[in-house]
Amino acid sequence: MDALHRGDPEVAAIVDRETQRQIETLELIASENYASSAVLGATGSVFTNKYAEGYPGKRYYAGNVHSDELETLAIERAKQLFGAEHANVQCTSGAEANMAAYLAFAEPGDTIMGMELTQGGHLTHGSPVNFSGKLYHFVPYTVDRESETIDMDALRAIARDAKPRIIVAGATAYPRAIDFKTFGEIAREVGALLMVDMAHIAGLVAGGVHESPVPHAGLVTSTTHKTLRGPRGAMALSTLENADALDRAVFPGTQGGPHLHSIAGKAVAFAEALKPEFKTYARQIVANAAALAEGLIAGGIRLVSGGTDNHLILVDCNSANISGLKAQNALQGAGIITNRNTIPYDERSAYVTSGLRLGTPALTSRGMGPAEMKQVASWIVRVLRDPDGDGLREAVRDEVASFAKGYPVPGITDREA
Ligand code: DSN
Numbered sequence: 001m002d003a004l005h006r007g008d009p010e011v012a013a014i015v016d017r018e019t020q021r022q023i024e025t026l027e028l029i030a031s032e033n034y035a036s037s038a039v040l041g042a043t044g045s046v047f048t049n050k051y052a053e054g055y056p057g058k059r060y061y062a063g064n065v066h067s068d069e070l071e072t073l074a075i076e077r078a079k080q081l082f083g084a085e086h087a088n089v090q091c092t093s094g095a096e097a098n099m100a101a102y103l104a105f106a107e108p109g110d111t112i113m114g115m116e117l118t119q120g121g122h123l124t125h126g127s128p129v130n131f132s133g134k135l136y137h138f139v140p141y142t143v144d145r146e147s148e149t150i151d152m153d154a155l156r157a158i159a160r161d162a163k164p165r166i167i168v169a170g171a172t173a174y175p176r177a178i179d180f181k182t183f184g185e186i187a188r189e190v191g192a193l194l195m196v197d198m199a200h201i202a203g204l205v206a207g208g209v210h211e212s213p214v215p216h217a218g219l220v221t222s223t224t225h226k227t228l229r230g231p232r233g234a235m236a237l238s239t240l241e242n243a244d245a246l247d248r249a250v251f252p253g254t255q256g257g258p259h260l261h262s263i264a265g266k267a268v269a270f271a272e273a274l275k276p277e278f279k280t281y282a283r284q285i286v287a288n289a290a291a292l293a294e295g296l297i298a299g300g301i302r303l304v305s306g307g308t309d310n311h312l313i314l315v316d317c318n319s320a321n322i323s324g325l326k327a328q329n330a331l332q333g334a335g336i337i338t339n340r341n342t343i344p345y346d347e348r349s350a351y352v353t354s355g356l357r358l359g360t361p362a363l364t365s366r367g368m369g370p371a372e373m374k375q376v377a378s379w380i381v382r383v384l385r386d387p388d389g390d391g392l393r394e395a396v397r398d399e400v401a402s403f404a405k406g407y408p409v410p411g412i413t414d415r416e417a
Contacts, residue, residue: 019279030359034405043265077270084237091234104249170197184216204226207282230269291370295377324353330387366407
């Protein structure tokens with residue numbers, strides 16, 4: 001029996017139930033993944049005990065000799081992985097990384113361009129209910145109604161007109177490749193800083209299957225727990241020119257003591273992503289998304305933009321005559337975990353939505369390939385076509401559970417006791 005079970009059986013029992021859920025269900029939330037045992041081990045290490053305000057070599061507390069070693073290692077690995085001149089690995093979340101970015105490079109009230117949340121952007125890209133939309137003058141850009149992709153000519157016209165201080169590229173529900181080179185050209189033309197939030201695709205960038213934003217952007221923010229398979233947390237990369245402003249905006253600008261335990265997990269994840277196997281993993285995520293998309297289309301389901309170039313798919317639930325909310329809940333009943341999402345120009349509310357977002361990073365981490373994606377697509381189509389079907393969800397849930405148990409879960413079924 002481990003220390004948690006001995007010390008707090010009540011919490012241990014909840015953790016055990018969650019562990020079982022993660023084993024028995026199919027995790028298709030595009031932003032979730034399974035961290036390795038090594039990442040979990042580092043994240044659960046004694047670094048959770050330490051305060052270390054400041055940066056390596058310039059701390060405000062004593063006892064940081066090993067914190068300095070750890071953070072320096074994480075920084076060097078992040079720079080190597082993404083070919084960046086500078087890395088800040090202290091950001092505790094993607095939202096805080098973005099907050100630091102705006103604090104560093106804009107004044108309250110300044111104009112910033114970002115992709116509208118309901119079209120695939122992020123809360124911190126200017127949503128009126130978020131600090132970003134309250135403190136800064138965000139000018140949104142959208143996708144084209146027909147192609148449902150970003151129209152770079154339209155974006156250029158908005159940028160020329162708005163003359164933003166910052167242009168934010170990056171999305172949470174955009175199934176297509178993002179043209180960072182053209183974003184960079186537009187930003188230079190209008191005198192803006194290009195900031196890329198690559199949280200969703202960081203693992204694809206690290207694995208070489210999505211264009212890197214680093215050569216085109218003055219600043220890149222990212223979470224570390226999505227396609228990158230690290231611990232829950234974030235980071236920011238920048239040019240040398242922007243390094244000091246970024247670091248000051250992270251600490252002391254927006255954060256206090258860094259989460260060193262999370263930085264330990266990030267260092268491990270960066271090393272894992274530097275291995276050749278990670279390139280194979282990233283390629284497999286994309287191939288799996290394409291196979292899942294094919295299976296859904298074959299089942300008569302419409303996908304936003306007609307398909308995918310990356311790790312995610314946005315299903316138009318109108319093609320199954322249900323809402324995103326209903327689709328998400330019916331699939332959950334069948335052991336298939338997804339999240340509802342608005343689709344571009346959605347006529348339903350952001351709570352109900354007409355879309356369903358699916359992603360393949362977590363299933364790929366379990367070793368599944370295109371054949372398994374075809375099976376998953378057929379379950380999804382069955383449930384979407386008959387979400388209230390008598391006994392259908394229960395029957396699919398049993399099939400899913402016995403199928404899922406055949407695939408190891410990194411960090412769970414391979415963890416040493
Ligand atoms: N919650 C994240 C996602 O699911 O995309 C974004 O912060």
